[in-house]
Amino acid sequence: MRTPRKLFLIISCLALFIFSCTEEKNTQLPEDANLTTTSDFEQSLINKVGSETATQLIEDLNDSARFPINYDGQLCPDAVNFGEAVYRGFSNLNNADFWYFNGSAGDVVSIQVDRVSCEMDPVMRLYLGSGDTSSLSYLTGADDNNGQACAPACYSFADPKINGYVLPVTAVYTVAIWDFAGGFCTSGPQAYSVVVTGNSCDADGDGCNDDVDPHPNSNVDPTVNIDGCDSGVDNVFIDCSSLNDLIGDCAAAAANHGDFVSCVAHLANEWKNAGLISGRDKGKIQSCAARADIP
Ligand SMILES: [Ca+2]
Ligand SMILES: [Ca+2]
Ligand SMILES: [Ca+2]
Incomplete structure (x- = not known):
């Protein structure tokens, strides 16, 4: 056998050997290994990726706990x-x-x-x-x-x-x-x-996904109620916010009781002008707001 051909055969065999070893390593990696480090898992990693890489992987795994x-x-x-x-x-x-x-x-x-x-x-x-x-x-x-x-x-x-x-x-x-x-x-x-x-991104079921819902967990009480005072007015929705949500925004933002009453009066006016509530409803809501102990 001439030397170049022999050399080619040796290189081919070597390549085949390395490739088959590498393939075996890959197919035997513990893909579903538990995240807790065990001696079996450590040994398995060492066997398959070598001690240096395995040590690094195990260190990373431990670091990744928190x-x-x-x-x-x-x-x-x-x-x-x-x-x-x-x-x-x-x-x-x-x-x-x-x-x-x-x-x-x-x-x-x-x-x-x-x-x-x-x-x-x-x-x-x-x-x-x-x-x-x-x-x-x-x-x-x-x-x-x-x-x-x-x-x-x-x-x-x-x-x-x-x-x-x-x-x-x-x-x-x-x-x-x-x-x-x-x-x-x-x-x-x-x-x-x-x-x-199979899951839901609309926690309150009002048709707006949580990430675009101004109130992702809307108050869905049937009527508008303020601090225990039930106005009897339907708690309808405007763009995925209920009337109670919007009154809640007034409560959260108000510096004092006067601010709160004024904010609710402003809302009630808007709702009446939009035809959502009647003038009588507006009076009931404002009356509840005035009596509320807010803020
Ligand atoms: Ca896979
Ligand atoms: Ca929603
Ligand atoms: Ca909502």
Whole structure:
């Protein structure tokens, strides 16, 4: 055998050996490893990514126990949200993209993450709680259980979907998304989309989503009442604020009782002019305002 051919064979074998080792490393990464550091988990990381990288990952994992969350946004039903995750962020909270949504006890939610970058390996976790990472309680997660939005490339595995998860309590929930172990043919941020169904972004059900509702938790009492005085006037809505909400704004802003009464009188005039209430209604509301111990 001539020397150049021999050399080529040796290099080929070496490349094949390195590639097969690398492939094995990637496929055996503990994608759903618990966030608590265990000796098994440490050993597993050392075996698969080498001691130097493993040490760094474990340090990051421990550091990530407590830090404030910077959210990418709120997840509203059926809205498609786009994000970019750190390449090969594993399941380290430091590398997560965070989203939140308001959920009610008994809501049956589904959350789907689809890669936009075909070489991403998306993984997600659902947590109860929000604000900072120490407030999160892990509920469930998903990794490779859903068909891919685009063809697999370079060991990019598959997409995650949480299907029909019943929310335990009424609270804010946090969704964390990573590129666990994106393919070998890429680097840099990994683009994905996330869609949630089954929750609500309209807490008071008045047709305005919370983020654009001037009063996201409107007072929905049937009648206008001020400090225990029931005027008997219908508490109707104007642009997702009820009359009681607007009177509440007067109470919050008033420096003294005279300010409050004047503010309510101004509102009642507007409502009468707009045909929302009668002159008699206006008198009842102003009478309640005058008697109220506000502020
Ligand atoms: Ca995946
Ligand atoms: Ca609303
Ligand atoms: Ca409202």
